[in-house]
Amino acid sequence: MEILTQYLINALFSAIPAVGFAMVFNVPRSALIFCAFGGAIGYSTRFALMEFNVPIELATFLASTLVGIVALYWSRKYIVPRPVYTIASIIPLLPGTYAFTAIINLLQMNAQGVSPELITMFIDNGLKAVIILSAIGFGLALPSLFLMRYNRPII
Numbered sequence: 421m422e423i424l425t426q427y428l429i430n431a432l433f434s435a436i437p438a439v440g441f442a443m444v445f446n447v448p449r450s451a452l453i454f455c456a457f458g459g460a461i462g463y464s465t466r467f468a469l470m471e472f473n474v475p476i477e478l479a480t481f482l483a484s485t486l487v488g489i490v491a492l493y494w495s496r497k498y499i500v501p502r503p504v505y506t507i508a509s510i511i512p513l514l515p516g517t518y519a520f521t522a523i524i525n526l527l528q529m530n531a532q533g534v535s536p537e538l539i540t541m542f543i544d545n546g547l548k549a550v551i552i553l554s555a556i557g558f559g560l561a562l563p564s565l566f567l568m569r570y571n572r573p574i575i
Contacts, residue, residue: 513556522545522549
């Protein structure tokens with residue numbers, strides 16, 4: 421019961437930034453609930469995969485692929501462009517902590533001088549942030565590339 425409560429809390433708190441980001445970009449009111457569900461689905465999927473010791477990069481790729489599949493279904497069903505759902509839904513998956521830590525390491529190198537430990541931490545956090553961002557991009561693009569090309573002739 422405790423793990424179910426944890427998943428519900430994570431889903432709720434990941435839906436909030438997804439809806440907030442959607443509201444900033446004037447997403448129609450009828451689509452806000454889908455943005456909330458997309459954010460909750462993506463973050464909960466990544467959280468569940470990481471519970472099974474899947475690395476965060478692969479878990480983010482799989483979660484963003486699932487968000488892409490669900491958003492593609494919603495966009496076809498409700499005749500709304502797919503980015504209306506996907507852009508807001510991936511906001512909870514962004515690697516803010518890793519990017520922030522990399523910038524802090526860079527600022528520490530500027531203030532305190534360069535040391536091997538700071539360089540290692542900067543490269544580790546920076547690469548992790550870049551890889552997670554790439555996983556989000558590829559994960560969102562993969563379903564539409566596959567499913568949209570599948571039903572159309574090559575020429």
